[in-house]
Amino acid sequence: MKTILIVDDVPSQLDMMANYLTNAGYNIVKANDGQEAIDKTLQSKPDIIVTDWMMPKMGGLDICRQLKKNPETAEIPIVACTAKNRDVDRMWAMKQGVKAYVTKPCTQEELVGAVQGLIG
Numbered sequence: 001m002k003t004i005l006i007v008d009d010v011p012s013q014l015d016m017m018a019n020y021l022t023n024a025g026y027n028i029v030k031a032n033d034g035q036e037a038i039d040k041t042l043q044s045k046p047d048i049i050v051t052d053w054m055m056p057k058m059g060g061l062d063i064c065r066q067l068k069k070n071p072e073t074a075e076i077p078i079v080a081c082t083a084k085n086r087d088v089d090r091m092w093a094m095k096q097g098v099k100a101y102v103t104k105p106c107t108q109e110e111l112v113g114a115v116q117g118l119i120g
Contacts (some may be wrong), residue, residue: 002119003027007037007051020108034058038066041073048119053082061096068097077118081106
């Protein structure tokens with residue numbers, strides 16, 4: 001079973017995404033902030049990370065940058081899940097190493113589809 005790390009500072013968003021992906025058959029690990037996400041990634045090496053892009057202290061961009069510069073975590077695909085829905089935001093995130101971009105509020109089909117497209 002594939003493991004997904006979900007990162008969001010809003011508990012209701014975190015739970016919603018976890019439910020969507022659990023129902024699709026994935027094992028879920030949750031993190032409430034960027035530093036917790038980095039720590040859990042180093043500990044458990046998830047198959048994919050779904051992260052909110054805008055969070056206090058350490059957002060999705062910072063998570064992406066730190067993980068991409070570490071050879072142990074550089075190949076883990078990252079999905080940005082954010083309220084930023086302009087094309088310029090999407091393109092910029094992709095240049096930072098994001099493999100998929102889902103805008104909030106996301107549907108189960110959008111989120112599961114993005115994840116399945118990357119890890120099956």
